[in-house]
Amino acid sequence: MISGFMIFTLLILGNVMLVNGFGALALQRNKNNYWFVLLNCFCMMIIMLSCSSLYGVIYIFLLEPFNVEALGIIVIVLLAGIANFCVLEIIKLTNKEMYYYYDITYSYVINLALTIAMMLCVNFKQSFLNMIIEVCFIVLGYILVSMLFGLIYRRLHNQKVSRLLRPVPITITTMAVLSMIIYAISISI
Amino acid sequence: MIREQSRFTINPIYIVGVAMCCLASSAITLYIGILMGLITVCSALLCINLVSFVEKIADKNLRAFLIAILSATIIVIGSFVFEFIGSTFLMENIENLKWIELSVITLSIVPTYFETRLTTSYYFANMLFSIFAFLVMIVLYSAIIELIGSGTIAGITIIKSYSGFSLAYQLFFQLFVIVILDIIANFIYQKIEDRKMMFNLQVERYKLHIKQVLFRKKEDKND
Numbered sequence: 001m002i003s004g005f006m007i008f009t010l011l012i013l014g015n016v017m018l019v020n021g022f023g024a025l026a027l028q029r030n031k032n033n034y035w036f037v038l039l040n041c042f043c044m045m046i047i048m049l050s051c052s053s054l055y056g057v058i059y060i061f062l063l064e065p066f067n068v069e070a071l072g073i074i075v076i077v078l079l080a081g082i083a084n085f086c087v088l089e090i091i092k093l094t095n096k097e098m099y100y101y102y103d104i105t106y107s108y109v110i111n112l113a114l115t116i117a118m119m120l121c122v123n124f125k126q127s128f129l130n131m132i133i134e135v136c137f138i139v140l141g142y143i144l145v146s147m148l149f150g151l152i153y154r155r156l157h158n159q160k161v162s163r164l165l166r167p168v169p170i171t172i173t174t175m176a177v178l179s180m181i182i183y184a185i186s187i188s189i
Numbered sequence: 190m191i192r193e194q195s196r197f198t199i200n201p202i203y204i205v206g207v208a209m210c211c212l213a214s215s216a217i218t219l220y221i222g223i224l225m226g227l228i229t230v231c232s233a234l235l236c237i238n239l240v241s242f243v244e245k246i247a248d249k250n251l252r253a254f255l256i257a258i259l260s261a262t263i264i265v266i267g268s269f270v271f272e273f274i275g276s277t278f279l280m281e282n283i284e285n286l287k288w289i290e291l292s293v294i295t296l297s298i299v300p301t302y303f304e305t306r307l308t309t310s311y312y313f314a315n316m317l318f319s320i321f322a323f324l325v326m327i328v329l330y331s332a333i334i335e336l337i338g339s340g341t342i343a344g345i346t347i348i349k350s351y352s353g354f355s356l357a358y359q360l361f362f363q364l365f366v367i368v369i370l371d372i373i374a375n376f377i378y379q380k381i382e383d384r385k386m387m388f389n390l391q392v393e394r395y396k397l398h399i400k401q402v403l404f405r406k407k408e409d410k411n412d
Contacts, residue, residue, distance in 0.1 A: 065200045073287050077261040081254040106302045109253040
């Protein structure tokens with residue numbers, strides 16, 4: 001059964017993925033196009049759900065029975081890479097402007113790293129349903145924080161920043177501050 | 190040199206910071222930090238150099254994917270080697286090896302995606318700089334976390350441990366330490382870049398001056 005605390009923890013985990021900086025790397029270039037941020041979130045949701053379900057099935061029927069769980073990371077990377085390639089090709093065929101943003105913001109490698117990171121955090125030893133619920137909450141947390149950072153970054157990137165902090169993209173400093181706030185909230189709960 | 194820097198849109202210290210975030214929760218003592226750092230550096234150098242052989246036939250996204258596959262293979266081989274050696278220290282850190290995958294992917298972003306914008310020497314210097322800066326920073330980070338968390342460095346007690354120091358093992362505090370280290374490293378990096386830029390400006394100024402002197406001499410000769 002999923003408790004309220006578990007829901008909050010999973011949302012925080014989604015934030016940790018972004019706080020780990022990968023999402024911030026892509027957001028650094030996306031500052032003028034909020035639709036691209038939404039598209040990215042949607043793509044991540046599709047990729048994560050499809051990769052996790054497929055990997056869950058492979059884990060249950062192939063890796064665990066034959067005791068080759070160590071090869072799991074190779075399977076994760078393969079699935080993540082192929083899924084991201086499929087998404088790249090779909091975007092290329094459907095919308096040239098979004099594909100241009102996808103290309104110049106090196107979103108392929110960012111989404112690849114994010115997918116691998118999120119899948120490494122999921123516990124695939126539990127039941128399939130629990131695993132899917134965990135993945136959904138991780139993705140939901142990522143989407144929430146990604147949209148929040150998109151809004152913050154659009155407001156902050158024109159502000160005056162001290163010379164010491166200026167070359168470091170503002171997202172990493174806001175990320176650190178936000179992470180401390182969320183830590184304080186989780187401690188109090 | 191100035192032209193390459195203006196086209197270079199991503200700060201390598203930021204990349205190093207993000208790569209460190211992946212190992213934030215596992216590099217909690219100095220020895221583990223050194224182990225993780227060395228494995229990451231070796232994997233990154235090996236993967237980037239191997240994949241550069243297919244630069245002409247594979248586009249940048251495919252190369253990033255190949256780097257990810259190669260580093261995953263290295264990690265699997267590494268875990269088998271650790272099991273074979275059987276040492277307690279290595280066996281405890283087998284689970285942490287998977288996070289190296291993310292660090293290697295992050296460190297390979299600049300060599301893969303910004304390759305065409307850089308000259309060969311700048312590309313090579315940047316790749317070596319970011320990879321070895323990562324090693325130095327992860328070692329510093331793990332030493333700080335061990336010092337704050339248990340009052341020791343490499344097992345040697347430096348200060349008395351305190352129960353409130355358990356904060357050092359919380360991910361959010363660790364990310365905060367990474368950001369501080371990143372800002373300090375970035376400050377040093379910007380100072381070095383400013384000096385290089387000033388030197389290049391001086392060189393350009395002298396070149397112009399020499400051209401003007403030669404031009405005047407030529408005019409005097411014609412007269």
